[in-house]
Amino acid sequence: GQQLNQSPQSMFIQEGEDVSMNCTSSSIFNTWLWYKQDPGEGPVLLIALYKAGELTSNGRLTAQFGITRKDSFLNISASIPSDVGIYFCAGRREGSNYQLIWGAGTKLIIKP
């Protein structure tokens, strides 16, 4: 099936550091979404991107839709303890109206 490659798989960082993660695909996507999932809960949407080159911020989070339409990144600036969790990218392929394809997730751990 269609794959999204998300990296890194996990990150150990100090509070206050900036974080960067990305997703790539071999196919063209028309939508990129970034979700955060806390343990035992459903994914919560952080940022949605709909246009190549689009750069969108949500507080300390910034995400970009790659120009090639095959990648996206998420940056978190000045991380705080509540940023801990698993971040997923998800995308909708060109020509598909329905299903989201998901990355494997990036687990963010903040060292005290």
Added chain:
Amino acid sequence: EPEVTQTPSHQVTQMGQEVILRCVPISNHLYFYWYRQILGQKVEFLVSFYNNEISEKSEIFDDQFSVERPDGSNFTLKIRSTKLEDSAMYFCASRTGLLRETQYFGPGTRLLVL
């Protein structure tokens, strides 16, 4: 703020039993989805549903699975004869269908098949 709700939050069942997972999507939404997430793994698409029919389904969604919108509010996922490997978190999602509208997820049902 409106939200997607799911019941039960946890279900334990014996292998071979039927289970029905229930979802109440956000009221003005038109597109409905089921996803599953095996513990520690990524979210996987199962099926999408629009206008009272399945619009897209994955290879995971075989003949053991079915979906139904029995009334104006509930959206259900039935697994006819559960297998051990069906143990997972099952998420329902919905969206309005407007251009650029994205999917809102419920809190999930954790299914454990023994």
